[in-house]
Amino acid sequence: MRWTAAIDELERGLLQRDVAARALLLAALAGEHVLLLGPPGTAKSELARRLQRLLPGAHYFERLLTRFSVPEELFGPLSLKALEDDRYERLTAGYLPSAEVAFLDEVFKANSAILNTLLGLLHERCFDNGSQRVDVPLVCLVGASNEVPQDESLHAFYDRFLLRVPVMPVDDAHFAALLQAARPEGEAHPDARLSSASLAALREQAAEVSLGEAVIALLETARERARNTQQTVSDRRWRQTAALLQVQAASRDANEVSAWDAWVLPFVLAGDPQQVPGWTDWFLQTVAQATPLAIDGLERAAQAFEQQLDIERRAPADAQDDSAGKLALARAIAGPTSESELVRITSERAHRRYGALHIRARVAQVAEVQARVQAVQSGVHATADLVLAQAVAHGWLPPSWRERIVAVHTQRCAHVDALAVQLADLHGGFAALPRLEEDQSEFVPTPVSWQD
Known part of the structure; x- marks a missing residue:
């Protein structure tokens, strides 16, 4: 696969991050956004920085958000020169509106003024700078949070992240390897780099990929499961999911989506990290036929x-057969510690x-x-x-x-x-x-x- 080098670059030196790395790269290829859910210190920001290194010349933006964060921290300070001309504009160079890859930690702690601006920026790839609406070059925004937001006012923003991937600490089996892992340095390998032209060509190719009857039937089964488990999946998310599967198939140079491309569904359809294992089991049973016999x-x-x-x-032998008595006599003759041929033969004849x-x-x-x-x-x-x-x-x-x-x-x-x-x-x-x-x-x- 032509994107193998990019996957290897994202995973290099990281333990148990194969799912998160693949989800992040796939999101970038499709022009979608990723939410990494997990405690601090689990390589969430490292994955985002590595994605930026895959994009030659891409600008990177990173911020830790709090309830005290102000719009200037993300979107740039006001232009004093513009204010002199009665224009309310920001200097966005070096800030989020000018970035191709961005990482926002504790993304749900931002206030409503920031979140409302982020909604348009994530979905429409545009930023209202004063009286002008300008396009932004954002390829992928990586959000991070310790938990799913409980406030209903944040659900719309939460839904803007098509892929929501749990990231947990390394388990005990890999702890020794974690302690000895070397930190990779240097630029990404040339074969791993993603050019703007290659991304545009891939998305154009994906538009020609067929979903196929088998995958449509699989998605119908997934929709029925979501309904039966009372998990709400919007029409927009279903359409984005189909487009994501098409991009994945196109990246494999396939003309039709495969059922195996559906491995990503648990991170698209689950509304909560606790629901991911159920969707994972569903995929393994439905597609991989990994079920008990x-x-x-x-x-x-x-x-x-x-x-x-x-x-x-x-x-025992029939009642008229005296083989049982003969066996007892043979054992008495042979003694308690000896198993003679006579005993063996007589023993065989003592059974029916x-x-x-x-x-x-x-x-x-x-x-x-x-x-x-x-x-x-x-x-x-x-x-x-x-x-x-x-x-x-x-x-x-x-x-x-x-x-x-x-x-x-x-x-x-x-x-x-x-x-x-x-x-x-x-x-x-x-x-x-x-x-x-x-x-x-x-x-x-x-x-x-x-x-x-």
């Missing part, structure tokens, strides 16, 4: 056959023997279940091969998600393989039951029953 009935069958085989192996019809019936019953398990086994392995090939081929899929998908499908294959081995052992066990020396039995056993 539903083979309880077949496992109950194997368990029932195992119990029946144990019963038949332990069943079965006719050919009985054994064939049991083997046939196990073989029937084996055939069903083999069909499941074939399907599980075929699904795993297909899904893992698609996951590896999709350059945008976060590696941490790919690892999770691999783990689930590996476990599914191991689960059904173990059941197949268990049934093969049962098949052999019934086939090896002691046989009558003079087989005149016409007895066919009652089939082993289980709940399927």
